[in-house]
Amino acid sequence: MRKHKKEEITMDISTTIKKFGLEQAFKYLYKDPEKNLLKMMDWADKFAGNEFISQRKIVREAMTDPNHPYYGYIRHIINDIDPHVMKTTAVNFFINAALVGWPKQNESRKKYGCNIPWTILLDPTSACNLHCTGCWAAEYGNKLNLTYDEIDDIIEQGKKLGVYLYIYTGGEPLVRKKDLIGLCEKHSDCIFLCFTNGTLIDEAFADEMLRVGNFVPAISLEGFETATDLRRGNGVFKKATSAMEILRKKKLFYGISSCYTSANFASITSEEFFDSLIDLGAYFIWYFHYMPVGNDASPELMPTPAQRKETYRRIRHYRATKPLFAMDFQNDAEYVGGCIAGGRRYFHINANGDIDPCVFIHYSDSNIREKTILEALQSPMMMAYHDNQPFNENMLRPCPMLENPEKLRDMVAGTDARSTDLQSPETVEHLCAKCDKYAKHWRPVADELWTNSRTNREKAD
Numbered sequence: 001m002r003k004h005k006k007e008e009i010t011m012d013i014s015t016t017i018k019k020f021g022l023e024q025a026f027k028y029l030y031k032d033p034e035k036n037l038l039k040m041m042d043w044a045d046k047f048a049g050n051e052f053i054s055q056r057k058i059v060r061e062a063m064t065d066p067n068h069p070y071y072g073y074i075r076h077i078i079n080d081i082d083p084h085v086m087k088t089t090a091v092n093f094f095i096n097a098a099l100v101g102w103p104k105q106n107e108s109r110k111k112y113g114c115n116i117p118w119t120i121l122l123d124p125t126s127a128c129n130l131h132c133t134g135c136w137a138a139e140y141g142n143k144l145n146l147t148y149d150e151i152d153d154i155i156e157q158g159k160k161l162g163v164y165l166y167i168y169t170g171g172e173p174l175v176r177k178k179d180l181i182g183l184c185e186k187h188s189d190c191i192f193l194c195f196t197n198g199t200l201i202d203e204a205f206a207d208e209m210l211r212v213g214n215f216v217p218a219i220s221l222e223g224f225e226t227a228t229d230l231r232r233g234n235g236v237f238k239k240a241t242s243a244m245e246i247l248r249k250k251k252l253f254y255g256i257s258s259c260y261t262s263a264n265f266a267s268i269t270s271e272e273f274f275d276s277l278i279d280l281g282a283y284f285i286w287y288f289h290y291m292p293v294g295n296d297a298s299p300e301l302m303p304t305p306a307q308r309k310e311t312y313r314r315i316r317h318y319r320a321t322k323p324l325f326a327m328d329f330q331n332d333a334e335y336v337g338g339c340i341a342g343g344r345r346y347f348h349i350n351a352n353g354d355i356d357p358c359v360f361i362h363y364s365d366s367n368i369r370e371k372t373i374l375e376a377l378q379s380p381m382m383m384a385y386h387d388n389q390p391f392n393e394n395m396l397r398p399c400p401m402l403e404n405p406e407k408l409r410d411m412v413a414g415t416d417a418r419s420t421d422l423q424s425p426e427t428v429e430h431l432c433a434k435c436d437k438y439a440k441h442w443r444p445v446a447d448e449l450w451t452n453s454r455t456n457r458e459k460a461d
Contacts, residue, residue: 033078037063073323077283082251088213089253092191096164104162114377115343115386119165120158121359124151124179126351128172129199144351144422148179150368154349155187157373167193169359171351174200177208184212193218195257199236201243206250218257218286219243223267224276241280248281255284260311261301262290269314278324287315289330291360291402292434295424299434305445312396312449330402334395334453342385343377354420357385361401361408363417363428380415396446396453403439403446405432 029036041060062070077086101118108116126144146154155166173180173194184192191214198219209215219240222228228237247254256277260268267273269287277285289308292299303311312331319326333339340346341358348359355366355376366376376382388407390398397403400411411417412428419425 030083069321069323080251081253082210085213085253089191092164092189092214096189097191101162101164108161112374114383116161117163117343117347118345119167120163121167121169121346122154122349123170123351124168124173124176126171127175128170146351146353151183154368155190164190166190169195172197177205181208181212184215188214190214195220197232198240198243201246203246206246206252209252210250216253218255220257223264223273227264227267244280253283255286256282257286259288259290260303262303262307263301265303265307269311274318274322282324284325287328293360295426302438305442309445331396333398338390338395338398339400343382344389350420352422356420357381362420363412364420365415365417381417384411384415394446394450396450402435403442405435405439408432
């Protein structure tokens, strides 16, 4: 028997043992959660070995310190999420996507000499039941779709590379409810996150989510009712919050997605808004910086340096003090080593099959209908990302478009990448020109924040 075959068998046995152990641990946990939480953590430490040491330390502190902001949050998860959903999410995320997937990805990176992602973003459809002002996805039109078989094949290819987390964007993915649930059933070893406007979530769909256990929605809000309805349409906020109430009642896992701009910054990053999400029962919020993508984009909506700095401060403050996990896609780059696009941690497949390096950067030299995922990751555009990451040593300036527009210009010019915007193709010069001034003004602010952050980390060490 060949050596690598023996290693695969050994890995499969180890994975099976870990999954069985976790399932038994959950049964044990629910008998007496308060008493058995730490025993559960001891089990995790045993099986994780040298992986994710710092993350596990943080979790252990949150479990044991009643004054820790996540002490109650952890108990909220245990008490208020359905046990089947909890177990399925834990096995698929912590075992498959992390303990199994991560080493497999690293092995593939070494073997193939290219980026291998941790997750894949894909648009099942460009169709949407809303017509939100300034939506970049709307630029693709509403008639494009990846077939069920195409999505299934993407997932099959991804799992061979160690990818067990898939994120749906759009369009509105829930236009394809039946197919998405079918994919959850077939790929019960994966976890699926879905960015959605929430208006199509009803009792019947929530019951399907409860049955499969591996589908997590992130509902988009622009702030409070007035701001959300202004962009998304009258009544959308109430429909979205009604969906959250259904999800809470069914004991399902869900979160929020919010984009901060120069116009909504004050409200969407306010303590009042953050606390309202806790009251709505959300388990996480994912903040995104406005990107001026598309010929019709509005550069004036990009946050000012002062607004972005304050967003950086507020989100870190909330994360350290409140029982709601917050992620800041742009300002948290220091925790992931800079830009994660181009397959380094993720890439994006649009509803036409085009493989973009980033959900916000629509220049590609590959299509899933013409190339395998591995071939696309080895394409000139993706390798340009691979060879140039990180794009800046200051992790608060991670993006090759927003903070380093000269980098994106060079990568597109040096490859055969073309615009994948099928309605109104945008030249890379047009896109980057909107970011030049922003990058210049953000740089000194970012440098100051980065210096202070690095100094604080050194003191902590």
